[in-house]
Amino acid sequence: MGRKGELPGARPWAAWLWPMAAGAAALAGRGLLGAWIRDGLQEVVRTFMMRLESDPYRENLWELVSATRRPGPQVILENGLRAEHGVLLQRPLGSPRRWPNLEALVFDGAQLARRPASYDVPVDMAVTLGPQAQRPLRVDIPILISGMAYGLALSRRAKVALARGAALAGTASNSGEGPVLPLERQANTKLIMQYPRASWGGDPEALGHAAMVEIHFGQGASTGVGGEVVGVRSNRRLRRELGVAPGQPAVIYSRHEALKSRSLGDLVEELRAETKGVPIGVKLAPGRRLEEDLDASLSAGVDVIVLDGAQAATKGSAPILQDDFGLPTLYALVRAVRHLEVRGVRDRVSLIVGGGLYTPGDFLKVLALGADAVYIGTVALFVICQGQVFKALPWEPPTQLVFFGGHQEHELDVDEGAHRLANYLRAAAWEIALAVRALGKTSVRDVSQEDLMALDELTARLCGVPVAYERL
Numbered sequence: 001m002g003r004k005g006e007l008p009g010a011r012p013w014a015a016w017l018w019p020m021a022a023g024a025a026a027l028a029g030r031g032l033l034g035a036w037i038r039d040g041l042q043e044v045v046r047t048f049m050m051r052l053e054s055d056p057y058r059e060n061l062w063e064l065v066s067a068t069r070r071p072g073p074q075v076i077l078e079n080g081l082r083a084e085h086g087v088l089l090q091r092p093l094g095s096p097r098r099w100p101n102l103e104a105l106v107f108d109g110a111q112l113a114r115r116p117a118s119y120d121v122p123v124d125m126a127v128t129l130g131p132q133a134q135r136p137l138r139v140d141i142p143i144l145i146s147g148m149a150y151g152l153a154l155s156r157r158a159k160v161a162l163a164r165g166a167a168l169a170g171t172a173s174n175s176g177e178g179p180v181l182p183l184e185r186q187a188n189t190k191l192i193m194q195y196p197r198a199s200w201g202g203d204p205e206a207l208g209h210a211a212m213v214e215i216h217f218g219q220g221a222s223t224g225v226g227g228e229v230v231g232v233r234s235n236r237r238l239r240r241e242l243g244v245a246p247g248q249p250a251v252i253y254s255r256h257e258a259l260k261s262r263s264l265g266d267l268v269e270e271l272r273a274e275t276k277g278v279p280i281g282v283k284l285a286p287g288r289r290l291e292e293d294l295d296a297s298l299s300a301g302v303d304v305i306v307l308d309g310a311q312a313a314t315k316g317s318a319p320i321l322q323d324d325f326g327l328p329t330l331y332a333l334v335r336a337v338r339h340l341e342v343r344g345v346r347d348r349v350s351l352i353v354g355g356g357l358y359t360p361g362d363f364l365k366v367l368a369l370g371a372d373a374v375y376i377g378t379v380a381l382f383v384i385c386q387g388q389v390f391k392a393l394p395w396e397p398p399t400q401l402v403f404f405g406g407h408q409e410h411e412l413d414v415d416e417g418a419h420r421l422a423n424y425l426r427a428a429a430w431e432i433a434l435a436v437r438a439l440g441k442t443s444v445r446d447v448s449q450e451d452l453m454a455l456d457e458l459t460a461r462l463c464g465v466p467v468a469y470e471r472l
Contacts, residue, residue, distance in 0.1 A: 074096055078091070078319060088318055089318060089319055090316030090317060090318065091316060091317065091318070091319050091322060092313075092314075092315055092316050092399060092403075093313040093314075093315075093378055093399070094220075094221050094311060094312060094313030094314070094322055094356075094378065095221070095310070095311065095319070095322035095323045097322075097323050099309075099310060099311050099328040099329075099356065100328045100330055100331065101311070101328070101329075101330060101356060102330060102361075102362050102365045102366070104454055104455045104456050104458075104459040105365050105452050105453075105454055105455075105459060105463065105465070106452070106453055106454075106455065106468065107364075107365075107368075107435065107438070107439060107451055107452060107453075108439070108451055108452065108453055108472070109438050109439065110438065110439055110440035114440045115440055116437055116438050116439070116440050117436070117437040117440055117441060117442050118437070119437065121437065121442055122442070123433035123436045123437060123441075123442055123443065123444065124442065124443040124444065124445070125140060125141045125142065125429055125432065125433060125444050126138060126139065126140050126141075127139055127141075127142040127372055127373050127444070127445065128350075129212065129279055129303075129304055129350040129352070129372060129373060130212065130278070130279025130280075130281070130303035130304050130350055131347070131348065131350070132303060132348045133272075133277055133278060133279040133280075133303045134272075134276070134277025134278075135275075135276065135277045135278045135279075136279060137172060137190065137192075137211050137212045137278065137279055139170060139171045139172050139190060139373070140169070140170030140171060140429075141169060141170060141171050141425060141428075141429040141432075142363070142367060142372065142373040142374060142444060143169075143171060143363060143373070143374055143376060143425055143428060143429065144166070144171055144172045144173070144174065144192070144352065144373055144374065144375050144376070145162050145163075145165075145166045145171070145172070145173035145174060145375070145376065145377070145380050145421075146174055146308075146312075146354050146375035146376060146377035146380075147174035147175065147176035147177065147192070147194045147214065147216070147219075147283070147375075147377075148162070148174070148176045148315075148377055148381075149175075149176030149177040149178030149194075150175075150176065150178040150179060150180075150181055150184070150404070151178040151179060151232070151235075151238045151241065151242070151404050152176070152177055152178045152229055152315070152404070153176065153178070153314070153315035153403065153404060154176075154315075154381075154402055154403065154404055155402060155403065155404045155405075155406060155409035155410075155412065156181060156183070156404075157402075157409065157410070157412040157414050157417075158381070158384065158401075158402035158403075158409070158412060158417070159176075159181055159183075159184050160181065160183045160184055160187055160414050160418075161384045161412065161414045161415075161417030161418045161421065162380060162384065162417075162418075162421065163183075163184045163187035163188040163191065164187040164188065164414070164415075164418035164421075165380075165383075165384065165417065165418040165419070165420070165421025165422045165424075165425070166188055166190070166421065166422075166425070167187055167188040167189070167190065168418060168419075168421075168422035169421070169422045169425035169426055169429070171190065171425060172188070172190040172191065172192050172211060172212070173188050173190070173191060173192065174191075174192040174194060174214065174375070175191060175192065175193050175194050176194055177194055177196035177197075177198060177201070177216060177252065178242070179200065179238075179241040179242050179243075180193060180203075180206045180209075185206075185209045187418075189211065190211045191209065191210065191211055192210070192211060192212045192213070192214055193206060193207055193209070193210035193212070193213050193214070194213075194214045194216050194283070195213055195214065195215045195216060195271065196216050196252065197216055197217070197224075197226060197252055197253045197254070197255065197256050197257075198250070198251065198252045198253065199242075199244065199248075199249075199250060199251045199253070199257075200242040200243050200244065200250070202258070203243075204274055207271070207274050207275050208274070208275065208276075210275050210278055211278055212278050212279045212280075212281060212304065213271050213275060213278060213279070213280050213281065214281045214282070214283050214304070214306060215256070215264075215267065215268075215271075215280070215281065215282045215283065215302075216283045217256070217282055217283060217284055217285075217293075218283065218284055218285030218308070219283065219285050219308040219312055219314065220285050220286075220308040220309050220310050220311065220312030220326055220329075220354075220355045221308075221312050221313050221314040221317050221321065221322050222285075222314055222317040222318075222321050222322075223285045223287075223321055223325050223326060224254055224255075224285060225254060225317075225321060226251065226252045226253045226254035226255075227251070227252060228249045228250065228251050228252075229249075229250040229251070229252065232244060232249075232250035238404075263300070264282075264296065264297070264299075264300040265299065265300040265301055267300075268280045268300045268301050268302055269301070279303035279304050279350070280301075280302055280303055280304070281302055281303060281304030281305060281306055281350075281352070282297045282300075282302050282304075282305060282306065283306040283308060284297070284305070284306065284307055284308070285308055285310075285325075285326055286307050286308075286309060286310075286326060286327040286331075286332035286335075286336070287325070287326055287327060288327075290327065290332060290335055290336065290339075291335070291339045294336060294339050294340065294343075295343075298343060298345060298349065302349065303348075303349060303350065304349065304350045304351075304352060305336070305340075305349060305350070305351055305352070306352045306353075306354070306375070307329070307332045307333065307336055307351070307352070307353050307354070307355075308354050308355050308375070309326070309327060309328055309329025309330075309331075309332050309333075309353070309354065309355030309356060310322075310325065310326035310327055310328050310329065310355065310356075311328065311329050311355040311356025312329075312354055312355035312356065312377070313377055313378045315403060328356075329353060329354070329355040329356050329357070329366075330369075330462070330463075331462070332353070332355075333353050333366060333369055333370065333371060334369060334370075334462055334463055334464070336351060336353075336370075337351065337369060337370030337371075340370075346370075350372040350373070351370065351371045351372050352371065352372065352373045352374065352375055353366050353371040353373075353374055353375070354374060354375030354376065354377065355375075357374050357375075357376060357379075358376075358378075358379050360428045360429075360431040360432050360435070361435075362374075363376075363428065363432060364432050364435055364436075364444075364447060365452065367444060367447055368447045368448055368449055368451055368452055369449055369452070369463060370448075370449070379424075380421060380424075381399070381402050382398070383417075383420050383421050383424045384402065384412070384417030384418070384420055384421050385398045385401050385402065385412070385417070386420040386424075387416060387420065388401060388411070388412060388413060388416065388417070389401070391408050391411045391412075392406075392407070392408045396408065432444060439451050449463060449464060449465050452465045453465055453466050453467065453468040453472065454466070454467050454468060455467075455468050
């Protein structure tokens with residue numbers, strides 16, 4: 001036992017700490033401590049404001065506020081990181097830049113001139129991708145999980161949670177550029193296999209499980225840039241799963257090595273034969289020559305075109321690629337739809353669009369403008385972390401739960417993540433169905449640009465819809 005008045009096991013300083021705490025509590029009880037704190041804070045604020053209002057500008061702290069407002073805290077932080085580390089900056093999860101988006105578009109609800117559909121009428125949400133393929137891909141909802149690579153971006157647990165959650169909602173998930181996990185294949189029979197620009201991929205055994213193949217040429221957050229995946233060097237298991245020999249670099253090429261000796265059309269036909277007729281698509285980062293890229297894809301006989309707009313994200317890419325390259329998703333979408341209509345292939349070639357799409361309203365607007373389905377990525381990652389973020393916060397960002405090599409990657413509960421994603425996808429689909437009924441329709445495929453109006457003239461002209469302040 002300790003001395004009288006000392007807690008059992010207490011350290012020596014407790015002998016004087018406890019009396020001090022008791023005294024402070026007594027003061028607080030009388031209101032004296034509260035008054036002392038208020039007076040102290042008042043003096044600090046008064047001194048600070050006097051200095052702020054009297055110091056010459058060159059010595060004034062407000063100089064920091066004034067100077068920061070011009071470049072902004074994001075630029076100052078990233079320039080500081082460049083100065084600190086002296087290496088290529090890899091920013092995660094896309095550009096903070098505010099790109100032209102879908103906010104200026106609104107739907108035209110039905111009331112008397114046209115009637116809304118009954119509240120209890122079923123809404124057909126199913127979509128068929130690659131309708132002319134021998135084995136089209138049919139999904140129950142037009143919301144797909146975008147390509148995010150195991151090992152290069154996401155952890156094993158995150159990939160399985162995404163695949164399983166998508167399957168529970170009746171939709172497809174995408175393997176991304178990394179190795180395809182057996183557990184991922186088992187979790188979702190509607191798995192889209194990405195054919196990467198890499199020194200791995202194209203495994204016939206893995207392709208045999210594909211519900212669709214997506215030939216990767218570019219993506220919004222990194223265009224078509226290649227490079228070595230440095231982390232593979234130190235991870236024996238990942239190197240083995242990629243099929244990269246010890247001492248050899250794991251490289252994502254800027255161009256497809258498979259196209260050095262054959263045409264894109266030849267590759268499409270080979271993949272079609274290997275997969276016994278599933279849809280074959282291409283993934284593009286849209287730019288000024290979008291129509292030329294589309295024509296090259298159509299000439300190759302693809303079944304699906306995927307556009308990843310400039311707002312898209314990735315685990316990490318250079319800010320200059322995220323902020324200063326490519327077409328905004330909305331611009332790419334309307335240009336692609338018009339060109340595919342001119343070419344007369346809208347009923348044969350499916351269009352999937354992703355990049356900066358976050359809400360059911362975003363999804364339905366993209367579908368109304370002519371896309372057949374949408375890809376989501378960042379949203380899906382946040383969703384599978386729902387209820388688990390405090391395994392990382394406040395000391396680490398939530399992405400440490402899902403990134404490969406993240407500090408908390410082994411703490412992600414796969415079943416809970418899959419359940420949250422399935423809930424989100426179902427809820428988003430129900431919300432879209434509600435909007436379809438409000439438009440007087442019973443199928444998501446019947447929603448079109450005729451159901452839209454714009455809040456400004458630029459958006460109206462861009463999308464070919466009426467401007468809302470004029471009579472329709």
